[in-house]
Structure formats: structure tokens, C-alpha cells
Amino acid sequence: MDPARLLGPAQIDVLAQLAVATILLGGIYALIAVGLTLIFGIMRVVNFAHGEFLMLGMYLAFWTFALYSVDPYVVVFVSIPVFFVVGLLSYVLVMRGVIHASHNVQIFTTVGLSVVLQNVALVAWSGDFRFVRPWHLSTVLRAGSTTFNLTQVVAFLIAVALTISLVAFMKWTHAGRVMRATAQDRDAATLMGIDTDRVYRLTFAIGIAAVGAAGVLVAPLYSVYPTAGLQFVLLSYVVVVLGGLGDMLGAMLGSLIVAAVEVAGSYLFGTAWKEIFYFILFILVLVFRPAGLFGQRGAETLGV
């Protein structure tokens, strides 16, 4: 590219648009990762089925839209209690039995759950790609020559709101403190009279509620199909590790970083390589700063 054009107005426009793309994409990733960092951070469970709960949220948005013409932004309020219950049920039926078992058992339990959920969706709703097309899907806001997709902006704002409310919850409510205590040292927490089973149940339920709501919000942006969760689950883990386990703000920042790596990588080297960049970043972070870029050193070994 001609170096004389490097910082001309056209280039600045491109940079601006790339920055916007990064922020908005980061918002979506944060939305999805927030629930995961909570569960992974407090329960230390690698939930392979995280993407499938996202997928279920997407289907909820689709069916309410297709059958009752309800806008996803309305459905999202309903989805929170719905998925809270789904989380409770999943915990009681599936996770509780393995919470004290080895990591491997937990991992493979969630793998089985993931297979079950994917195929329940396939059998019930077929593998066809579905779409949610609310009126505002194609609405864009323009600032100069930079465009913002409205749906993505809303998703971003809600991600921020969700992160802030969860941070507040964890910091200032009794339940939040109890959860953090249990995360730090399960045995000590029990000795202090904390019912760890209840804590885990609540944690799981909140985490699933968050990811279910995320599914509803991202449904208009992507296709809805049974294996849709696979699109996001691995990078959610990258985000969570980058940001530090259980650290909501870290998840937000981690999302932005992953999004930046993706967008910059795609632009400079082509979309083919984008995942390689964040996977390599992931491995590097794991090797050199496993507590995450923002976490406390040594925190990653707690409870593992």
C-alpha cells in the first residue's frame, strides 16, 4: 500500500471503522463470556456445554419471534428468569453429582451434556438455519463515515450493563461475598458455615441466565442452528483466561482484546488466520500469565 496514503483521511476512516468493529464485537464476546467466567471462576468447572446454552437462548429468541412476533429485546427480560431456572435444573440434575469429583469427570459430564443438547435441538427443530429478523436489524447509526449496527450497539450496552451489575452483585451483596469466598477456598468456606451446594447452585444458575440472555441478544446477528454454540465456545474460554477467572471486568477487557486481535489479524493477514492469532495469544498467556492479564498472580492455582 502506498505509504503516502497511510494516514490520509481514507485510512483514518478505515481505522475508525475497525475500532468500532472491535468494540462492538468485543461487546458480544463479553456478553457470552461473562456467564462463563462466573462459573469457571467460582466453580472451577470447564463447562463444555456453555455454547449449547447460548444456542438454546438463540432458539428462544427465534421461536418467540416466529410464533408470536415478539422482539428479542423484549424476550431478553423473559429469558433471564427462564434460563435461571434452566441453570438450576441443569445443576441439580447433572452437575451436582459431579461437583466433588475430579476435573476429568466434570469435563466429560459437560461434554455429554453438550452432545445431548445439540441433538435435542437437532431432533426438535431440525438442522436448518433459522433467522431472527426484527425491524431494527438493518438499522445503522452513522457518525461521519463510520457506521454502527444498532443491534450490535444494543448488545454492547447490555453487555456493559450486565458486567457492571454482576460486579456490583459480587462486591456488595452478601451472596456475592459468599460466592467469592467459596471460590477462594471451598473447605474453609464450609468450615465457616457456608452451604457450598447452594452457592454453586446459585452461581451456575446466574451463569446460565447470563449466557441464555446473551443468546437472545445475538440471535438477530447470526444464524440459529443446533451447532451454533461451537462458533463461540472456544473463544469464550480464551476471553475468560485472558481476563482472569471470575473477574467480570477482566472478561470485558479480555473480550476487547480478543476482538482486537481478530479484527486486526483479519485486516492485516486475512480472515483465514484470525483464530490462530488468538489461540497463540491464549497459549502465551497460559504459559506466562495464567492468572490472566488482569488477574492476581497465583490466583489460577487456587482451588485447582
Place this chain on the structure above:
Amino acid sequence: MPRATVTIIVATLAVVLGGEPAAVRGQSPAGEYKIGVLEPLTGPLAFEGKRHLEGLEIVRDLINERGGVMGKKLAFAVADATDPTAAASEANRLIAREGVKIITGTFSSRLCGAASEVAARHNVIYWESSCVDPRFNKRGLKHVYRTEIDASGFGWYNVEFIAKHLAPRLNLKPNQLKIAFLSEDSSYGQGVTESARQRAKQEFGMQELMLEYYNWTTLNDMTPTILKMKQLNPDVVHHIGFGNDAVLFWRQSKEQNFLFKALVHAGATGYGGGDFGKALGNDANGVFALLEPGPGFRLEALRPEGQQIERAFREAVQKRTGSYPFGAHQLAGSGLWLLKLVLDRAQSDDPEKFRAAVMSLDLPIGSTINGWGVKFSELGQNANERVQHYMLQWQNGQLVTVWPEEFTTLRAKWIPLGSWDQRK
């Protein structure tokens, strides 16, 4: 280790593998002729596999209404091929347990390779209707046939359309066309894109501005790519999409106000799937997709026997699914119909007699479903020139046939595409 446990395990193994839900089946009682059907019915390709199976079932019923094959009713033994190991395993099952002598399928290149190897080892005929891997026929396997053209044929037709139809209407010579290639990175996308690139450059001298591949299952945002393309300013975008990536590209191009003169795709997925129109409605207007014939298709352009069967096929699909045939239906269905033509001639599933019948078939364009003709090469591949493909365009929520013009009453619109709001 207690003998009890081992015995249980071994017994389970014996029961599970040795016994079948029914007894070992073999060929059905007189009156039915069974062939094996291998499609991906679970996993990420399930949505297409299901449609293929549907197309096969519809044509099977049509065949049986017309007397079946070799005097018997045509029946299926269906198997699910999720991945290459499963494809090979299920092919084994179809051959050993179901006793089929012909296997058809299989939609995806990763599956047809493995399954056809198995068939070849057992001297079973493999009748492929859809996978596009160009190497499929070049492995020296004698009884492996493919009714659909391979990826290089798609690329061939796409470039044909761009050079012979689009270029003149854009008032450009083919070697003045600037073209950007974008594609999903599976064997399908790579196959089509590479063959298109080659023909575009070598035969027509088109200027290739960009080549980019991506993985459609993990693609979340196309803004960076679109921004790059905006700066390069291509005339034509050759984009092979698979699913959501097509919708994403189109929607985000509109958001970024990326203007170009035409977008060309090939195949029944991505831009060529019904879901694309459902997702975008009239916003989808203008996109070209290389497919089997759609609305606007002039039945009169076909030969009489072609008209008959094409009409019957469409009515049957309409009856069963309530809509116009999808690409998957058309590929699977026409493949099965061609199989019937061969069996009518061979009156046997003996591989050598079958092969003789296949080679002897020589029908001009317009003879069967989709307006295809038939002429197989020595390698078992139906010829590019006989397997007429058509360029369809999204117009007002429907994919309609626009090229070659002698086959359709409708014409391509919005060349060049013009601004995003103008395509009504």
C-alpha cells in the same frame, strides 16, 4: 480380573455387533430392490443431508409409480455418515448387513472419499450425486460414478457467466474485469474457488485483486475483509459462502456501503440456500448463484421426455415440501433418476454390465430432470457440457433462473448492482 466382568463385556459385544435389531437382512424379499443411501443426517451438515434424503425419497416414489427398477420396487437402506470414519463404517454395514450392491449419496467430499473406497474394495457400485471433489474420479476406482459435475465445473460455469454475460452488460472486456475472490475454506469452497481463479486468469485474463479464505463455522464479523475490499474496489465479487457467512457478508456490506457491480456464488448452500432469502427478504436482491433450474425455467426448452419428468418432479416436491425444489433435492433426485435410466438399460447390478450400460448412455441436454443430458467419461464422470448448470438470481425473495437465456423467460436485473437502496 473377575471372569464375570469380562464375560459380561464380551457378551455385550457379541450381542451388540452380532445381532441386529432384526436378523441379518440381506436383500429384501422378492418385489423389492434395495440400494444403500449414505447421507450426513447428524452433525454440522445435517441440514443438507436431510434435504438430499428428501429429494431421493421423492424421486424413489416417482420411480416406483413408473414401474420401479428391474421390475421391482425401489427401496432404501439409509445410513448416517457424520464423519469419514462413520461413512466408511456405515458403508461396510450397508454392504455386509443390508447386502446392497449399489450405494448412493453422499453430499460432502469428506464423506464420499472414504465411503467409495470401501465400496470399491467390495466391488460395490458407488453412485455419487453431489460431492464435488475433483479427485473423486481420479483414484483409479472402476465402479465409482458421479452424476454431478465437480468443483472445477462450478468454477467453469461461474467464469463462463461472468465473462460471457456479465462483462458485456458492464461494458467491459473480460480482461478488464477486476475480481475479488472470497470463500469458505472447506473442500467445497476451495475446489470451486481455485478452479474459477484458474479459468478467470488463464482463459480470460481477468485481474484478481484479492483472494481470501475463512472458516465459516467460526466467522463472526466480516468488517475487516469488507473494508479491505472497499479499498481495492473490485467489479465482481466471487464469494462462495456456506451458511451464515453469506448473510453476514451481505448485511455488513450494506452497512458499510460497500459498492460493487455483481456478486457471484455457486451451489445450494449459503447464497444459494432458501434461508438466505428468508433472512434478508428483498435485501437479497441481485445476488447470483449457480444452481439447478428455478422459477422461470422454460420447460419448453427441454426435450419431451425431459419435460415430463421435470414436471412430475416439481409437482412431487411441491406436494411434499410446499415449495420449489431446493438444490439439494435437485441434485439427489436427478442422480437417482439417472441411476434408474442406467438400471433400465443394464437390467442388472452386475458391476461390469452396469458399467457397460453407463458408458452407453448418451443423452443430449434437456433429456432429464434439471434439463441435464448424460454422457459419462471413462473415469465415471458425467460431462460438464451435459450437466447444464444455470445462473439464478435473487429477485424479490425468490431465486429465479436468468441464464442461459434460452432456458428461461426471466432476465437478470441490476447489472451493475448500483446503490443498496435501488434494487427493487
Place this chain on the structure above:
Amino acid sequence: MSFLVRSRRGALVVFGLAAVTPLVVRDAYFLDSLVLILLWGALSAAWNVAGGYAGQVSIGHASFFGIGAYAAALMVTRFGRGPWLGMLVGVVLSIGAGFIIGFLSNRLKGPYFALSTIAFSQVLLIGVSRWRGFTAGGEGIPVPFRPGFATLGLGHVGWVYMALAAALLCYRVEVYLERSRIGYQLAGVREDEDAAEALGIPARRLKVFAVTLSAALTSVCGSLWAQYVGFVDPTYVFSVDLSVRFALNAIIGGMGTALGPYLGSILITSLETYLRATFSGVKTGFAGIYLIIYGTALILVVRFVPEGLAGIAARLRARRAHA
């Protein structure tokens, strides 16, 4: 074969039956299923070397499987040499990759290690998919079948014995780890790494050793698989699904036991094959049912029988001893 006979009645029965079957059964499908059981069993046993015996649970072993598969396939199609040479090359490359994973295992614990192995396998997947010039990229590599031993073009009976050989090899390695000094040390590292180090055991080196050994064995099986199935597709051979499968069989059968992976493979592979055969023909819409059953069975087994099938045997034996 003394290692089989000494105290391993179970192994004798399992492998003995496998050896005898092709002489009695001619059904191609049965033999094919047997090959798959043995091959997946061998792969799980290879995984077990790192996962069960060294305690390094990886969900990225498909990395080595894919390397082995590609090495064999490329050696045949691109260089015109035999798959055995490809297998050798694959082993060398996998040992290199094993060093990297081993290094990671020394820095990371539990779920972090598992996640890093997934990332590694995905990096390989993407890299291979893009390297169109060399690996044919996303199009994959069809592996030609040429009859003969040198080209691994065997009939069904031949493949049963080939897979059996691979299974016995992996089994032998596992037994070695159970009985040798290195194996004892490894067990110490697995149970309590700090204590082991305090005793002067070179924990880090041992872990790397276990992982590279596991990688080499996995690669060998990958090369065999490529010749058996005949098509190497990057999105499959490097997939997380495959990595999970290797670990799964071992866990269900009993991690850290020599026969466990094979028992797990018998159960899972048979179940999967049976369910797929039974439910395939069912109405199009119901194709996913067998996977739902499979997933549920997985959850239940992992929950209620976490020590695996081999663990049940130990439990029964213990109960009998107290009776």
C-alpha cells in the same frame, strides 16, 4: 507374550477373542467394527499413558493423531513412498509436538492444561487447512488403496490383525509403565507432584517423557487410521471431538489401568455403532436420537462409575475379599 499371561486374564480374554474372531467370523461389518474397537482402544491406551499414568489430562491428542494421519497420507500421495515411512516421519514430528505439550504440562494444571491442548490442536487444524500448497488444505487427502502389506492395503482380516498389533503395542507400553521403575515414579508424580519432587524424582522430565511417548503412539495409530479409512480431512483428524473420544474411552474403562481403555472402547464403540445402525433408517427428522442416547449414557457412566469399568472389577474383588 508373558506380559499378557502373567496376571492379566482379562487382557488375555479380550485380545485372544479379537485374534480368534477373524478365523470364525467372515462378516465384513463385524470385522470392520472390531478394527475400529481395537484402533480406538489403542488410541485411548496411548492417551492413557499421558492422562491416566502421568495424570496429564489432555483434550488435544487429536494433534498427534492428525500429524500421524497426514504424515502417512502425504508420504504416499505427495512423495510416492510407503505409509510406513510416513508413520516414522509422523512419529518424529509428534514427538516434537509432544515436547511442546509436555512443556505446557509443566506450566499448567488441570483445566488450564486441558484448554491449552485444545488450543494447540486448533492451531494445527487451521494451519493445515490453510497450507493448500502442501496439504491440499481444506480439501483433504484421499489415500489410495493399493493391496499389499508395504502399502497397508489389507483386507478386513488383515486389518483386524494390524489393529490388534497396534493395540498390543499400546497395551505393552501401559503394562511397562505399571511395572517399571519409571512407572512407579510417574505414579508418584501423578498422585502428588510436590512430594515426588521432594523425594528427588525428576517430575518435569518424567511428565514430558510420558507425553511424548503418548504422542508417538497416537501418531502411529493415526497413520494406520489414514490407510484404513482412506480420507484425511483436517477438520476431522484435528477435531476436538476426536480428542474427547480418546479420553472418553479411557475414562469410562478406567484411567490408569492397562485394560481400561480397551474396555471403554468396546462399550462406547459398540454402543455408537449399534445405535447408529438402528436409528439411521428412522424417519429423517429423528436422526439425532442415537446421539442423545449416547450423550446421556456418557453423563450417567461418568457420574456413577467414575473409576470406570475396570474399577467395578476392583470393587467386586474387594467386596469378595471381605465377604
